[in-house]
Amino acid sequence: MSDWLPSLKTKTPQEGYELAILLARKAIGYTQPSADVREKLRPKYEEDADSLTLASQVVAIHYQTVAAANNYWQ
Amino acid sequence: MSDWLPSLKTKTPQEGYELAILLARKAIGYTQPSADVREKLRPKYEEDADSLTLASQVVAIHYQTVAAANNYWQ
Amino acid sequence: MSDWLPSLKTKTPQEGYELAILLARKAIGYTQPSADVREKLRPKYEEDADSLTLASQVVAIHYQTVAAANNYWQ
Amino acid sequence: MSDWLPSLKTKTPQEGYELAILLARKAIGYTQPSADVREKLRPKYEEDADSLTLASQVVAIHYQTVAAANNYWQ
Amino acid sequence: MSDWLPSLKTKTPQEGYELAILLARKAIGYTQPSADVREKLRPKYEEDADSLTLASQVVAIHYQTVAAANNYWQ
Amino acid sequence: MSDWLPSLKTKTPQEGYELAILLARKAIGYTQPSADVREKLRPKYEEDADSLTLASQVVAIHYQTVAAANNYWQ
Numbered sequence: 001m002s003d004w005l006p007s008l009k010t011k012t013p014q015e016g017y018e019l020a021i022l023l024a025r026k027a028i029g030y031t032q033p034s035a036d037v038r039e040k041l042r043p044k045y046e047e048d049a050d051s052l053t054l055a056s057q058v059v060a061i062h063y064q065t066v067a068a069a070n071n072y073w074q
Numbered sequence: 075m076s077d078w079l080p081s082l083k084t085k086t087p088q089e090g091y092e093l094a095i096l097l098a099r100k101a102i103g104y105t106q107p108s109a110d111v112r113e114k115l116r117p118k119y120e121e122d123a124d125s126l127t128l129a130s131q132v133v134a135i136h137y138q139t140v141a142a143a144n145n146y147w148q
Numbered sequence: 149m150s151d152w153l154p155s156l157k158t159k160t161p162q163e164g165y166e167l168a169i170l171l172a173r174k175a176i177g178y179t180q181p182s183a184d185v186r187e188k189l190r191p192k193y194e195e196d197a198d199s200l201t202l203a204s205q206v207v208a209i210h211y212q213t214v215a216a217a218n219n220y221w222q
Numbered sequence: 223m224s225d226w227l228p229s230l231k232t233k234t235p236q237e238g239y240e241l242a243i244l245l246a247r248k249a250i251g252y253t254q255p256s257a258d259v260r261e262k263l264r265p266k267y268e269e270d271a272d273s274l275t276l277a278s279q280v281v282a283i284h285y286q287t288v289a290a291a292n293n294y295w296q
Numbered sequence: 297m298s299d300w301l302p303s304l305k306t307k308t309p310q311e312g313y314e315l316a317i318l319l320a321r322k323a324i325g326y327t328q329p330s331a332d333v334r335e336k337l338r339p340k341y342e343e344d345a346d347s348l349t350l351a352s353q354v355v356a357i358h359y360q361t362v363a364a365a366n367n368y369w370q
Numbered sequence: 371m372s373d374w375l376p377s378l379k380t381k382t383p384q385e386g387y388e389l390a391i392l393l394a395r396k397a398i399g400y401t402q403p404s405a406d407v408r409e410k411l412r413p414k415y416e417e418d419a420d421s422l423t424l425a426s427q428v429v430a431i432h433y434q435t436v437a438a439a440n441n442y443w444q
Contacts, residue, residue, distance in 0.1 A: 005384040008442055014079040017097070021104055023387070023433070027426035030391055032416045045419035046106045049119035053128045054423045056101035060135035061430035063097070069442035072082055072143035088153040091171070095178055120180045123193035127202045130175035134209035137171070146156055146217035162227040165245070169252055194254045197267035201276045204249035208283035211245070220230055220291035236301040239319070243326055268328045271341035275350045278323035282357035285319070294304055294365035310375040313393070317400055342402045345415035349424045352397035356431035359393070368378055368439035 008069035016070055020062035024055065082143035090144055094136035098129065156217035164218055168210035172203065230291035238292055242284035246277065304365035312366055316358035320351065378439035386440055390432035394425065 004026065010016040032038055045051045067073075078100065084090040106112055119125045141147075152174065158164040180186055193199045215221075226248065232238040254260055267273045289295075300322065306312040328334055341347045363369075374396065380386040402408055415421045437443075 003384060005382070005387060008383050008437065012079070013082050014077060017079060017100065018104075021101065024426055024430065026387065027391065027429040028422045030388075030429075031422055031425050037417055041417065041419040041422070047111055047115065049115040050125055050128060051420055051423065052102045052105055052115070053125065053132060054420060054427075055105050056098055057128070057132045057135065058423060058427045058430050059101040060098065060132050060139075061427065061434065064135065064139050065430075065434050065437050065442075067082065067139050067143060069437060069444075072139075074143075086153070087156050088151060091153060091174065092178075095175065121185055121189065123189040124199055124202060126176045126179055126189070127199065127206060129179050130172055131202075131206045131209065133175040133178075134172065134206050134213075138209065138213050141156065141213050141217060146213075148217070160227070161230050162225060165227060165248065166252075169249065195259055195263065197263040198273055198276060200250045200253055200263070201273065201280060203253050204246055205276075205280045205283065207249040207252075208246065208280050208287075212283065212287050215230065215287050215291060220287075222291075234301070235304050236299060239301060239322065240326075243323065269333055269337065271337040272347055272350060274324045274327055274337070275347065275354060277327050278320055279350075279354045279357065281323040282320065282354050282361075286357065286361050289304065289361050289365060294361075296365075308375070309378050310373060313375060313396065314400075317397065343407055343411065345411040346421055346424060348398045348401055348411070349421065349428060351401050352394055353424070353428045353431065355397040355400075356394065356428050356435075360431065360435050363378065363435050363439065368435075370439075 008066055010066065010070060013067070013070075013073050016066040016073070017059075017063055020059045020066050023062040023066070024058040027058075082140055084140065084144060087141070087144075087147050090140040090147070091133075091137055094133045094140050097136040097140070098132040101132075156214055158214065158218060161215070161218075161221050164214040164221070165207075165211055168207045168214050171210040171214070172206040175206075230288055232288065232292060235289070235292075235295050238288040238295070239281075239285055242281045242288050245284040245288070246280040249280075304362055306362065306366060309363070309366075309369050312362040312369070313355075313359055316355045316362050319358040319362070320354040323354075378436055380436065380440060383437070383440075383443050386436040386443070387429075387433055390429045390436050393432040393436070394428040397428075 004022075008019070010019055028038065078096075082093070084093055102112065119129075152170075156167070158167055176186065226244075230241070232241055250260065300318075304315070306315055324334065341351075374392075378389070380389055398408065
């Protein structure tokens with residue numbers, strides 16, 4: 001896979017949050033490399049509350065990492 | 075998306091908790107940008123105990139981050 | 149919502165545990181503000197082993213935060 | 223509830239693990255105070271692999287806390 | 297239960313990983329002490345992808361603890 | 371099992387992420403040693419959004435460990 005993660009540093013807490021979203025999504029790309037399949041899964045997934053909460057949980061875990069890497073943007 | 079997260083600092087532990095709730099919800103907004111769809115999911119979700127507990131779990135993970143960022147409001 | 153979380157400090161590890169339970173429950177109150185609906189969900193929830201374990205998990209995550217905030221009561 | 227958690231300190235890593243099990247179980251007691259109901263739930267729960275794994279997960283989270291409180295028994 | 301966890305220290309990251317697997321399994325043994333029942337659950341469990349992922353998650357949580365205890369084998 | 375984890379150190383955040391994926395997968399190999407069975411599980415698993423998210427969650431937990439081991443590649 002090409003370079004997609006040069007650093008965990010971001011300028012702001014919000015950019016860090018967006019990086020956490022990217023980190024959560026990338027694992028899915030590594031496991032299911034077909035963009036077509038991933039597109040097919042999206043509609044069902046995006047309209048299921050528990051699926052959305054589960055995805056939000058993965059973002060939360062990555063955000064802990066990104067926030068620590070940025071010393072909580074202090 | 076417009077600026078919504080200028081800082082992880084809050085004045086009190088309770089404001090930090092409310093920020094954790096915001097952090098948990100925002101990931102859902104990034105994944106399902108349609109407010110209409112999110113509204114449609116709400117009734118079922120809000121009356122399911124496991125869905126509520128799962129949402130509470132995401133808040134708990136973010137609260138770890140926010141509390142650390144505020145040095146536990148010591 | 150009125151003030152309910154003045155501090156993460158507690159006198160003992162057990163009081164910290166009870167605070168973690170409060171933290172876990174509060175997120176549910178923020179998401180489902182109706183006490184009536186929450187009461188309605190309780191019987192099913194309280195008699196489902198996996199629901200109870202899931203709730204215990206949220207307490208465990210918050211307890212990490214509370215314990216760290218209290219320097220593990222050392 | 224009577225005193226059940228005087229300290230997070232234990233003499234050995236294994237005693238710390240057993241404390242983590244206690245911490246995981248206590249949250250269930252707080253949520254479902256009836257020992258009769260908890261007994262009734264046990265048979266189904268103890269013979270379901272995913273229920274057992276979920277319980278093991280809560281122990282793992284508490285063990286992080288207990289291990290940190292004991293400076294990893296170094 | 298007899299002594300099974302004298303220390304969280306291991307010589308290598310891989311031995312630490314194997315200790316994390318042991319830690320994940322032990323909680324199941326404490327909850328379901330019957331080796332016969334555990335054997336009976338194994339076939340279904342070992343051929344269910346989500347069960348395997350859930351088990352992998354518990355290992356991941358314990359590995360955080362073991363890695364911290366070993367200062368990440370630096 | 372042969373040596374597969376000599377170190378948690380990686381040169382870049384992205385290599386660390388790929389190590390986290392390896393760590394997530396290895397636990398499945400320890401639990402289900404048959405590569406044939408694992409292959410059989412793959413198609414169903416790779417086309418289920420929640421299975422993919424659950425797998426992404428395990429990667430997120432391991433990535434916390436790897437990132438800490440590398441001092442967040444600072």
